[in-house]
Amino acid sequence: MNKIERIRAVMNGQVPDRIPTMTHNFLMAAREGGITMEQFRQSPDAIVRVMTEACEKYDTDGILLDVDTALLASACGADVVYPVDIAAVTQDRQPREIPEILEYLDRLDLENYPRVALYLETIEKLSAWGKRNGVFIRGNADQGSFSLACLLVGMNKFLEDLLDEDCEEELMQLMEATYQVSLKMHRLCHKAGADCTSYGNSSEGCSVISPALFRRFAKPFETRLAAQLNSEGIFTICHICGSVDLILDDLVETGCPMYELDYKTDIVRAKAVAKGHFAISGNIDPALFTTGTPEDIRRVTRALCDLYRGEGGLLIGPGCALGPNTPPENVFAFVETVKQFG
C-alpha cells in the first residue's frame, strides 16, 4: 500500500498494511524550516515548503495542514493577537455581545476573508504536491460550531453562559450561525483539494465541560455536521482535547467517522467502544514528544501499535499539536517504531 491507500484503508474501516502516521506538527515544521509563525501565517509557499520538508524528513504518511486555532475566529471578527513566533490566538475577553456577533456573521464573506483565502490557496498548493508525491493531505477546517462559539464569546464568559438557563436561546442561535460557518469551511477545504477535512471542538471534552453540557450544546451540531459531510462525500476528523472517557458512547452516536483523541483518554476503552463505529487518530502525549527521550517515545508508540496491529481503526500520532521545540530524534523514534511494529 502507498501512503494514501494506507490512510484511506483506516478511514474505510479496512485493515492497512501497517498503521499510518500523521503528526500535528506545524509549529515544529516552521521552526525547523527556519521561519517564524509570522512568516508562516503570511505565505502559502513558505507553509508548503516547511510542511513538505518535514514530511519528507520524517517520512510520515500524511500531512495535517493547520495554521493556528484562530483562523475562523478572526474571519468572524474576533479579537485576535498575532505574536511573531507563537501561533495566533484569540483574546479571552471578547468585546462583542452575541447579537453583534450574529449580525457580523450574517454579512461574512468567508471565502474572501484574506486569511481564509490564503489558507485555501495553501491547501490547493499542498494538495497538488500531495497528489504528485503520493502523500495524504488533511486540510484542517479550524474550529467546530461549539469551539468557534466559545472563542467568539470568550472562554470564561462562554462557560458561564452555558450554565445560565437565560442564555440558552441566544447561545443556540450563535451555535447555529457558527455551525454554518464551520460547514462552509469544510466545503471550501474539500473544494481546494484536501483528501479529508478535520476540525477542533477542542473545548467540548470532559476536561472542560460536563457530559450533560456536551449533549445539550455540542453533540446536536456535531451529529448534523457528520451527516451533512457524509452526504457530500467529505471525510472528516473531529479533534477533542483532554479526556472524552465519559462521552465515548455519545461519540458513537454522532456518526463522525474519526475522532482525534488526546492521551488523557483511556485508549483501551476508547478502542473497544469505537470499534465498528469510528476510527481514532492519536493519542500519544504531545508533551512527551517534547520532554521525553526517544526511548520513552518508542515505549508508548510500541504499546499503541501492539494494541492496534492488524486490526485497522487507528491513524497514529500525537493526540494534540507538537510543540515547536520537539526534538527531531523523538519524531524519528516514533516513525521508526510504527514502521517496525505497526
Ligand SMILES: [Zn+2]
Ligand atoms: Zn487538542
